[in-house]
Every structure is written in structure tokens, then in C-alpha cells.
Amino acid sequence: MKRNIARLSQHAATLGVSLRPHLKTSKCIEAARYVLAGGNGPATVSTLAEAEMFAAAGITDILYAVGISPDKLDRVIALHRAGCRLTVLLDCAAQANAVAAASRASGVALPAMIEIDSDGHRSGLTPDDRALIEVGRILQDGGAELAGVLCHAGESYNVVGREAHARFAEIERQAVVDAATALRKAGLPCPALSVGSTPTAHGARDLTGVTEMRAGVYVFFDLVMAGIEACTLDDIALSVLTTVIGHQTARGWTICDAGWMAMSRDRGTAGQPVDQGYGLVCDDAGRVIPGLYVKQANQEHGVIARHPDFQGDVPEFPVGARLRILPNHACATAAQHQRYHVLPETPGAELVEWPRFGGW
Amino acid sequence: MKRNIARLSQHAATLGVSLRPHLKTSKCIEAARYVLAGGNGPATVSTLAEAEMFAAAGITDILYAVGISPDKLDRVIALHRAGCRLTVLLDCAAQANAVAAASRASGVALPAMIEIDSDGHRSGLTPDDRALIEVGRILQDGGAELAGVLCHAGESYNVVGREAHARFAEIERQAVVDAATALRKAGLPCPALSVGSTPTAHGARDLTGVTEMRAGVYVFFDLVMAGIEACTLDDIALSVLTTVIGHQTARGWTICDAGWMAMSRDRGTAGQPVDQGYGLVCDDAGRVIPGLYVKQANQEHGVIARHPDFQGDVPEFPVGARLRILPNHACATAAQHQRYHVLPETPGAELVEWPRFGGW
Numbered sequence: 001m002k003r004n005i006a007r008l009s010q011h012a013a014t015l016g017v018s019l020r021p022h023l024k025t026s027k028c029i030e031a032a033r034y035v036l037a038g039g040n041g042p043a044t045v046s047t048l049a050e051a052e053m054f055a056a057a058g059i060t061d062i063l064y065a066v067g068i069s070p071d072k073l074d075r076v077i078a079l080h081r082a083g084c085r086l087t088v089l090l091d092c093a094a095q096a097n098a099v100a101a102a103s104r105a106s107g108v109a110l111p112a113m114i115e116i117d118s119d120g121h122r123s124g125l126t127p128d129d130r131a132l133i134e135v136g137r138i139l140q141d142g143g144a145e146l147a148g149v150l151c152h153a154g155e156s157y158n159v160v161g162r163e164a165h166a167r168f169a170e171i172e173r174q175a176v177v178d179a180a181t182a183l184r185k186a187g188l189p190c191p192a193l194s195v196g197s198t199p200t201a202h203g204a205r206d207l208t209g210v211t212e213m214r215a216g217v218y219v220f221f222d223l224v225m226a227g228i229e230a231c232t233l234d235d236i237a238l239s240v241l242t243t244v245i246g247h248q249t250a251r252g253w254t255i256c257d258a259g260w261m262a263m264s265r266d267r268g269t270a271g272q273p274v275d276q277g278y279g280l281v282c283d284d285a286g287r288v289i290p291g292l293y294v295k296q297a298n299q300e301h302g303v304i305a306r307h308p309d310f311q312g313d314v315p316e317f318p319v320g321a322r323l324r325i326l327p328n329h330a331c332a333t334a335a336q337h338q339r340y341h342v343l344p345e346t347p348g349a350e351l352v353e354w355p356r357f358g359g360w
Numbered sequence: 361m362k363r364n365i366a367r368l369s370q371h372a373a374t375l376g377v378s379l380r381p382h383l384k385t386s387k388c389i390e391a392a393r394y395v396l397a398g399g400n401g402p403a404t405v406s407t408l409a410e411a412e413m414f415a416a417a418g419i420t421d422i423l424y425a426v427g428i429s430p431d432k433l434d435r436v437i438a439l440h441r442a443g444c445r446l447t448v449l450l451d452c453a454a455q456a457n458a459v460a461a462a463s464r465a466s467g468v469a470l471p472a473m474i475e476i477d478s479d480g481h482r483s484g485l486t487p488d489d490r491a492l493i494e495v496g497r498i499l500q501d502g503g504a505e506l507a508g509v510l511c512h513a514g515e516s517y518n519v520v521g522r523e524a525h526a527r528f529a530e531i532e533r534q535a536v537v538d539a540a541t542a543l544r545k546a547g548l549p550c551p552a553l554s555v556g557s558t559p560t561a562h563g564a565r566d567l568t569g570v571t572e573m574r575a576g577v578y579v580f581f582d583l584v585m586a587g588i589e590a591c592t593l594d595d596i597a598l599s600v601l602t603t604v605i606g607h608q609t610a611r612g613w614t615i616c617d618a619g620w621m622a623m624s625r626d627r628g629t630a631g632q633p634v635d636q637g638y639g640l641v642c643d644d645a646g647r648v649i650p651g652l653y654v655k656q657a658n659q660e661h662g663v664i665a666r667h668p669d670f671q672g673d674v675p676e677f678p679v680g681a682r683l684r685i686l687p688n689h690a691c692a693t694a695a696q697h698q699r700y701h702v703l704p705e706t707p708g709a710e711l712v713e714w715p716r717f718g719g720w
Binding site: 046122264266 | 406426427429431432450451452454455605606607608611615617620621622625626658659660678679680689695698
């Protein structure tokens with residue numbers, strides 16, 4: 001985890017942009033202390049519950065990177081009054097009007113970023129959409145603060161290799177630069193240009209014009225990220241410890257007690273060149289055991305079997321043996337647990353528990 | 361929820377078997393009070409954490425229906441000493457030896473059931489497996505208590521209609537009756553014959569020889585159960601309340617704030633005749649809106665779109681509108697939340713919160 005954090009931090013520094021880590025992967029104050037390297041921001045969150053928890057822990061610069069709805073603005077204002085600069089995200093006039101009205105009513109000029117769509121993945125306005133200027137003007141003239149533009153190249157998760165991620169990083173960069181240019185031409189400010197996803201943050205080679213990048217899952221990484229070559233298996237810093245509870249010898253199955261409740265139902269590698277089932281199997285020291293994967297999962301049962309791509313023999317493990325499973329998707333697997341059991345940096349030292357939180 | 365509970369309770373009474381509800385779906389003391397109809401058992405759980413929580417709430421007869429591993433036996437014995445009869449499940453000699461050894465060491469004759477496999481779904485011995493007698497003898501002669509045999513027809517979730525579920529119920533029944541006959545012929549006791557899954561429990565027509573049936577998801581039901589005709593959409597007693605946060609008008613998308621963190625990654629209808637995406641969309645009163653579904657989900661974003669099977673027009677909803685999403689899989693969706701917001705039986709009365717627990 002520390003190596004993953006240091007690597008992206010150095011890459012951001014080399015590119016001359018600030019890094020605004022997404023804390024939705026860990027949802028953990030102790031992990032955030034490492035990710036934010038002792039500072040109190042900048043940070044990104046995916047829910048108001050995260051914003052409230054991290055603000056209570058002293059983090060003062062948070063971007064809530066999911067489109068705002070009017071019913072949530074009371075909690076946004078309360079966070080500002082408690083000393084946290086929480087920036088909201090939006091992409092339409094209805095949201096901008098609500099944010100401007102809340103700003104006027106509260107006397108807090110709420111900072112808002114406009115979401116830009118670069119790849120058709122999900123939300124956002126294209127840089128040439130005339131609504132961009134309209135939304136910017138509603139915010140700026142209505143008493144809110146137009147804080148900038150934001151883009152997330154969600155489609156970058158579907159392409160393999162550093163070269164492909166670099167292309168998406170350039171698409172993200174171009175989108176926010178074009179949007180900022182349009183806003184500025186219309187006489188509107190655009191101080192922040194924010195881009196990012198774990199693949200594009202690592203793949204980016206030139207971020208001219210951009211002020212910050214965001215990434216989240218890089219802290220732990222996972223099999224989906226390994227499958228698109230955004231990391232190696234050795235970078236994966238999260239696993240689920242499980243115990244063997246049975247066998248179906250005729251079918252070559254080993255049954256363990258890590259089912260989907262422990263792994264999540266995320267099957268993110270199902271659409272990748274190598275489908276890793278519900279996860280790859282490691283020994284209790286975290287070394288990948290070649291040829292094994294979690295073929296299927298029920299609520300509290302995982303079925304370990306030989307991967308169809310593997311030809312050789314695979315070892316057998318008796319009832320009671322301990323194994324570790326590397327997850328498809330760290331955000332989803334971590335969300336199934338209430339705490340992390342942190343392996344000590346000094347071998348032989350005690351495990352440390354880091355609590356996680358959830359909710360909205 | 362109350363109607364679902366009453367229906368299966370009546371069906372069990374008609375069949376002359378006891379009902380041992382599985383509490384893994386709700387993981388909630390308050391829901392268990394309804395499910396157990398004021399009694400303190402019998403109940404089924406999927407983790408020791410559930411056993412400990414329900415035992416602390418006064419439930420005294422619990423079956424832990426996941427294969428036991430030796431490292432968990434200390435907690436099993438502690439539950440017995442605290443007044444809860446916790447029955448464990450196993451299907452091999454290694455487990456039986458561990459249970460017998462723990463029984464002798466503790467002076468608590470641990471009750472254990474032998475898992476029987478009727479459909480190749482997951483764990484268990486076939487009724488004609490000679491290991492059945494070996495395992496039974498290890499338990500009985502070793503100081504544990506051979507409490508009976510248990511079967512779960514997991515493959516019943518993959519067949520559609522009451523007729524097909526009745527066939528799997530008969531396969532389950534025959535498997536435990538055959539296993540009990542084999543044990544008794546060998547001079548071993550087999551007091552309990554336990555069968556069940558939500559489809560087979562509802563489909564069963566004759567359970568001669570069986571003493572109890574188990575079911576879990578029937579309390580809430582879900583789209584997977586509706587897809588195999590184990591329930592109707594109107595029986596589904598669990599939904600996720602969500603708010604509209606944006607649109608992609610050109611693509612016909614409405615973005616809401618129920619992503620996979622709220623719905624779970626469960627895509628259980630993906631393999632069914634009608635793929636319901638991440639869920640069906642209802643108005644805030646819970647009435648299904650024809651033609652809409654959650655087409656895709658990110659962590660905190662759900663994309664609502666017209667279902668490909670639907671031809672007509674679908675309504676549009678403004679930013680801030682509230683909708684409800686019916687889940688694919690109630691066990692998985694409920695697990696993403698820390699509490700239930702229980703709709704009042706009297707319209708206009710206050711919502712009640714029921715806490716949920718997780719962990720192992």
C-alpha cells in the first residue's frame with residue numbers, strides 16, 4: 001500500500017499537478033492518513049457520509065464527486081460551517097439553480113465543479129455543449145462559486161496497457177482544457193481542471209493545463225487493475241483470509257469460507273481476457289498459488305478449483321488450512337468488511353485493526 | 361414481509377414439518393422476532409457472528425449451516441455454555457474428528473449434522489457414499505452428537521416454476537431419507553432430516569420422513585425469486601430508496617444515486633430469461649414503473665434506462681425525484697446497508713429503524 005501511494009504521488013509531482021486521492025476505496029481514517037501523507041487534503045469522496053467522517057477527522061478540502069441533489073445541500077452547508085471546504089459536482093441547470101439558491105439562503109458561496117463527459121461513460125456535459133456556459137453562469141451569477149471542471153474517463157477501465165491508458169488520459173485532459181477555454185471565453189472563471197481514474201492517472205504523460213488528478217483504487221489495486229495492466233499482482237495490497245471447510249474431491253473442488261459476503265459479488269474480470277472468477281488464491285503469506293481460483297461463490301462458501309487456463313497439477317489443502325484470496329475489485333470487497341487487519345511492517349509484530357465505515 | 365412469513369409458516373404446518381428459518385437474509389434481531397413468530401428458535405445462520413448475535417438476543421436453537429472448520433469450535437463451545445444449542449454441519453472425517461475431539465475436551469457433546477448432496481450444487485456426501493457411515497460413527501462414538509442429515513438443493517434456484525421446484529423438493533427429500541436409512545441400518549441415530557431452499561420449501565408437496573425445512577430469502581423475496589416464479593413482484597418486501605441526480609438525455613438515461621454500493625454487485629437475473637440489470641424501478645410508493653430498469657451501476661451511480669424488452673414510452677423524472685429500486689438478490693442488497701427503514705403498517709406513522717449486523 002505504501003509503495004502504491006508513493007508511486008502515484010511521485011508521478012503527480014513529475015507531471016506538475018496536485019493529487020486529490022479518492023477515499024471511497026478505503027473508507028478508513030487510518031488509511032487516509034497514509035494516502036494524504038499527513039496533510040488534511042485535498043481529497044475526493046463518493047458519499048456525504050464519507051465527507052462527514054473525514055471532515056470530523058480534520059480533513060478540510062474535500063470534493064464530493066457524485067452529482068449533487070437538492071435534498072443533500074443542507075448537509076453540504078453544515079460541513080462548510082464546520083470548517084470543511086466541500087466542493088460539489090453537477091452537470092445541469094436544475095442542480096446549479098439549487099446550489100445557487102442554497103448559497104444565497106445560507107450565505108455560504110458553495111463551490112461547485114461542472115462535470116465534463118469525455119467518453120460517453122456516464123455523466124457530464126461535452127465541452128462544446130452550450131449548457132456548460134449556462135450552468136457556469138447560474139453558479140457564478142447566483143451566489144455560488146464556479147470552482148472549475150472535472151472529468152472521469154470511466155472507459156479507461158476497459159482498455160489494456162499503459163499506451164491505451166495514456167490515450168484516455170489525453171482525452172480527459174483535452175476535455176477539461178476545452179471546457180475551461182469555453183468558460184473563460186464566456187467571461188467565467190475556471191480555476192480547477194480536475195481529471196482522473198486509476199488507469200489514466202498512472203498512464204498520463206503530459207497534463208498541460210490540468211491542475212489536479214484523482215485516483216482511488218490504486219491504494220490497494222486488484223485483479224481488474226492487473227487485468228488491464230494498471231498494476232502487477234504483486235502490487236495488490238488487499239486480500240481476504242479464508243479457511244478451508246471441505247472438499248468435493250471428484251470435482252476437484254476445495255470449499256472455503258470466503259463466499260460472496262466476504263469477496264463481494266463483483267465479477268469485474270468476467271469481461272477481461274482472463275476471467276479470475278471470484279479471485280485468485282494465495283498461501284497465507286500472500287504468494288499466489290499458480291493455477292487456482294475461486295470458481296464460484298455462495299453467500300458464505302467459495303469453491304476453489306483449477307483455473308481452466310492452467311494445465312499443471314495444483315496443490316491440495318486440508319480442512320482448516322488458511323489461504324488468502326486476491327479480489328476482483330478492491331472497492332467492492334473492502335465494502336463487505338467492517339475493518340482491515342493490517343499486516344505489520346516488522347515481521348512478527350502484532351496485527352493492527354483499522355475500522356472502516358459505510359453508509360450514506 | 362408479514363405475508364411472506366405467514367405463507368411459508370402455514371405451508372410448513374400443512375406439510376407436517378417444522379420450519380427453521382434462515383436468518384442470514386435479514387441479519388436483524390427485530391426481523392427475526394417476526395420470522396420466528398415470538399419463539400426462540402429453531403433458526404438457521406450462515407456465520408458464527410450471526411449465531412452469537414441471535415444467541416445474545418435469546419434464541420436458543422440455532423443451526424450453523426456452513427461446514428465447520430476446527431478453528432471455530434472454541435466459539436461453538438462458548439455458545440453452548442451460554443445456553444444456546446448450536447448445531448454444526450460437516451461432510452468429512454477430518455471435520456468429524458475435530459468435532460468429536462472438541463466434544464471430549466470440553467465435555468459438551470456438540471450436535472452435528474451431516475451434509476447430503478442431492479444435486480451436485482456445492483458441498484455434501486451423496487446418500488450412498490460410504491463416508492457417510494464413517495463420519496456418523498466418528499461423531500457418535502467420539503463423544504459428539506449425531507443430530508441428523510441436511511440437504512440444500514441449490515440447483516433449485518436455476519429452474520423456473522412451481523412444478524420444477526416441487527421436483528427438486530422431492531430430490532431433496534429422497535436424499536435425506538436415503539441418508540437417514542443408511543445411517544439407521546448401520547445402527548446410528550438420525551433424529552433430524554432437514555431440507556430446504558426458498559424454491560423447494562414453497563414447492564414441496566409431500567415431505568414424508570422429513571422433520572424440518574429451511575428457507576431464508578422468502579422473508580423479503582427479490583427479482584431472482586420472481587424470475588423463477590417463486591414469488592410475484594408484489595411479494596418483494598425490500599427496496600432501495602434513491603434520488604435522481606442527473607440525466608443523459610441523448611442516451612435516454614436518468615442517473616440516480618443508487619449504485620452498486622447500495623444495490624450490491626449481484627446480477628442474479630443476468631442468467632434468467634429476463635435480465636433485470638441492477639433492479640426494477642418503482643415510484644416512491646413502491647409501485648413498479650413499467651419499462652424501466654437500472655441498466656448499469658458504478659459505486660454510487662445507477663443508470664436508469666428503458667428496458668430493451670419494453671416498447672412503449674417511459675416517464676421522465678427531474679433531479680431530486682425519489683424512486684425505489686427492487687433488488688436482484690435481497691441477501692446481497694441488504695448486506696450493503698447498516699439498517700432497515702421499516703415502512704409503518706399505519707399510513708402516516710413514523711418510519712422505524714431496524715439495525716442490521718455483519719461480520720463473521
